Amino acid sequence: MSGLEEPTELLVQVQKSSNRQGETVIQVMRHVDPPSSPGAEDDNEDGVDDSLPMDSSGKKMYPQRYRTAWEEVPAFRDWLMPVPGDPFSAACASCETSMKAHRQLLVEHCKSKKHQRQLGHRNPDFTPVPAARRGRKRPTPSSVTTSSPAPFRRMMKQLRPEREPELEVSYSDTSRVTYAIGLGAQRVGFIGSGSVARSIAKGMLDKGLVVPNKVMVSAPSDRNFETWRKWGCRVTNCNDSVISSSEIIFLAVKPSALEALVADLSVIPEDKSRCFISLLSGVTRERVASLLAARRQLQADMAELHVVRCQPSTPLMIGEGSCSYSAAPDLPHSWLLAVETIFSALGMCYKVEESLMDALAGAFSSGPAFAYAFVEALSAGAVNMGVPWHLARPMAAQTMLGAARMLMETGSTAAELRDEASSPGGTTPAGLMALEKNGMRFAVMAAVQAATERARELGREASVASGDPIG
Structure with missing residues (x-):
């Protein structure tokens, strides 16, 4: 042709x-x-x-x-x-x-x-x-x-471009959530480099949720930067750099420093969606959202800016922590999965109402310190009875660990396990009677009440101080 x-x-x-x-x-x-x-x-x-x-x-x-x-x-x-x-x-x-x-x-x-x-x-x-x-x-x-x-x-x-792996979610009977993959390409930032921020970051790195070069931390001083550098994370003294380069930002400063921190920020960029995770005791999610939105010159309910309030505990560092969080009803499912991915991999995670956050902070964010005080007292009691310190300390810690695992794995209540461990006329009932006589139960309840009231007091404080990290 x-x-x-x-x-x-x-x-x-x-x-x-x-x-x-x-x-x-x-x-x-x-x-x-x-x-x-x-x-x-x-x-x-x-x-x-x-x-x-x-x-x-x-x-x-x-x-x-x-x-x-x-x-x-x-x-x-x-x-x-x-x-x-x-x-x-x-x-x-x-x-x-x-x-x-x-x-x-x-x-x-x-x-x-x-x-x-x-x-x-x-x-x-x-x-x-x-x-x-x-x-x-x-x-x-x-x-x-x-x-x-x-x-x-x-x-x-x-x-053709390779497809991103789909997120696989499995729910267990205890409402804990585990995930098959980490956070993908999302970058994580920390404003504040104290003990709470380090616990979360160390747990995320150890669990493989994020690689070190995708983590950036900012703080007014270089006091804690050496630890972050050893982990391979990026450090800076500029909070704006953390916000501009991250999709997930942890606010880990003292509650009294929140207003000064937000006032020093430049206008928050609108180039991508961001989720701010507030770790501030006593400060409501609505207050954090309103301050950030005002700095961004937008309404607090804009889809590009979201705030989640969390109350974690320091054992998150070893994957055995507890965390409660509150979120807005219209929080996108992708950010809800991101929060669950982080804290479920580091221990136990529950979504609760905002009204319960202060009480949960007083009981369980401060709870590890209460447990350490009991271990210290148990060790001192053993030493007082002639046990060497090098035996008393590890055995007291193992006693707490074993008791906690019995509660988690058997499903029995603390009262049921206490009765099983108490033989009539034995040593355990005598010790329990001494604890009740000296007010141990009411002392612990008073400690939780005092910690909760202090959390609410921190939320009401309006003083503006320097942004020292939590911990």
Whole structure:
């Protein structure tokens, strides 16, 4: 047929193999244009090198996509970061350079002398750019046609962006929630570097919920920064930097410092949705939301800014803490899952009404300190009866641990287990009688009441002081 071009055929070389799970994998290795007729012009008009790059050993390296799992490799996690808009490039935040996203290239870069000199000097303002394109041009639908659709579909399937893993949720009988993955690409910030902030951050890092280079902390002084640096987190004295670079922000300052903290902030950017998790005792969620919204010059119920109030305990650091939180009824499901992901992985997590938060803070946020006081008294009592300190301390701690596990695993009440441990006319009833006679029960109840009233008092304080971290 004169005057009409014949369809161009795409010759595809396909490699068929099996992975470790026994699944068949078909990979498009390359495409070959049909031989041109004599006198035809060269198709490579743009001068791009059609050969694949090689590593130091001379092996060809086929294009790879950037993998977020690389950020968890100990040799990479302190400097590796993705390149926005280019899934085939990677960047080094220490050397401020970009490269192709190939694991072998990352290993070679990690061993280079320049990288060894720059390691540890991370620039938080570094914006990576795509690496220079080298190697074979990837075919696109506009540049090729094919008379064999099946290989072409397989090839285009590889060119599609990888889907994010879906969040899998499973609920247990105790309403605790566990999750299959962490927080994904969300970055976490802490305003305040005290003991509560460190407990939450350490627990999140140990559980793998977030990688260290996605955590930033700010504080007015450098007093606690050395610990955060050892964990691989970024530190700064600027609260605005934490807010602008994070999606989840923990407010871990003293309640009296909240107004001064918000007043010193620049206008909160509106480039993305953010969730502020308030750890301030006695300060209601509505008050925090109104202060932040006023600084942002928006209403408190705007969809881009959300506030959750939490009352955690320091055993979150070892994954055995307790946390209660309150949230607005219209809190998006994605942020609700994020809060549950964090605190359920670090212990026990319950969603409660705002009116219960102060009482829960007085009983269970302060509860570990009450338990430590009892362990100290139990150890001192044993020493008074002749037991050495090096035996009294660990055995008192183990006694508390064993009693707590009995309560959690048997499902029995404390009164039932107390009766089971008490033999008529034995030593345990005599000791319990002494505790009741000296007012142990009422002393503990009075401690919870005093802590609750103090939490409410902190919420009413209007004094503005320096933003010292909690703890």
